[in-house]
Amino acid sequence: MSEYMERTRSHLDQVFSELNxxxxxxxxxxxxxxxxxxxxxxxxxxxxxxxxxxxTCGNGGSAADAQHIAGELVGRFRRKVRGYKAFxxxxxxxxxxxxxxxxxxxxxxxRQLESRAREGDVLxxxxxxxxxxxxxxxxxxxxxxxxxxxxxxxxxxGAVAGSADIALVVPHDDFARIQEIHMTLxxxxxxxxxxxxxxxE
Numbered sequence: 001m002s003e004y005m006e007r008t009r010s011h012l013d014q015v016f017s018e019l020n021x022x023x024x025x026x027x028x029x030x031x032x033x034x035x036x037x038x039x040x041x042x043x044x045x046x047x048x049x050x051x052x053x054x055x056t057c058g059n060g061g062s063a064a065d066a067q068h069i070a071g072e073l074v075g076r077f078r079r080k081v082r083g084y085k086a087f088x089x090x091x092x093x094x095x096x097x098x099x100x101x102x103x104x105x106x107x108x109x110x111r112q113l114e115s116r117a118r119e120g121d122v123l124x125x126x127x128x129x130x131x132x133x134x135x136x137x138x139x140x141x142x143x144x145x146x147x148x149x150x151x152x153x154x155x156x157x158g159a160v161a162g163s164a165d166i167a168l169v170v171p172h173d174d175f176a177r178i179q180e181i182h183m184t185l186x187x188x189x190x191x192x193x194x195x196x197x198x199x200x201e
Contacts, residue, residue: 041192058126109138119146130158154178
């Protein structure tokens with residue numbers, strides 16, 4: 001077998017190894033944690049139906065996921081006929097860089113919540129480690145503003161899991177697997193929010 005073929009086979013083995021690892025994580029995902037997605041969806045749907053806003057935040061890949069979830073609700077997911085009130089705190093580079101420069105990177109989300117949020121709003125905070133200082137600050141700010149805090153975390157949940165009103169923890173140490181589950185559950189969350197809001201009374 002040529003060196004190229006051996007390398008290709010090794011890479012294919014890696015692809016299937018990682019896919020199998022993800023499948024195993026999904027199959028072993030705790031029922032209690034999955035049940036929190038329903039509670040989160042009910043919380044968000046209630047807030048949106050009352051005219052309130054869902055705010056999202058995170059860093060790096062979690063920032064992308066936070067924006068993705070907000071985008072699904074503002075745009076079109078599956079069924080809805082109008083956009084829902086959702087806003088990612090990661091998207092305004094002028095605000096984010098000004099706050100990081102003038103105050104601290106730890107305050108880039110909490111300061112925005114102080115400016116934008118009102119009682120009855122909801123925050124969805126994402127952190128694979130659960131220990132991102134700016135995400136923790138955002139959750140803490142939410143509690144002082146009358147904003148319900150939801151969290152997607154990983155590993156052992158970290159500090160954010162202990163601070164949020166509802167915290168979903170992906171019990172894994174690999175950030176890639178954690179983010180993959182976060183985004184899968186994010187899509188499920190958006191679908192449930194739609195179902196709840198559009199359910200006939």
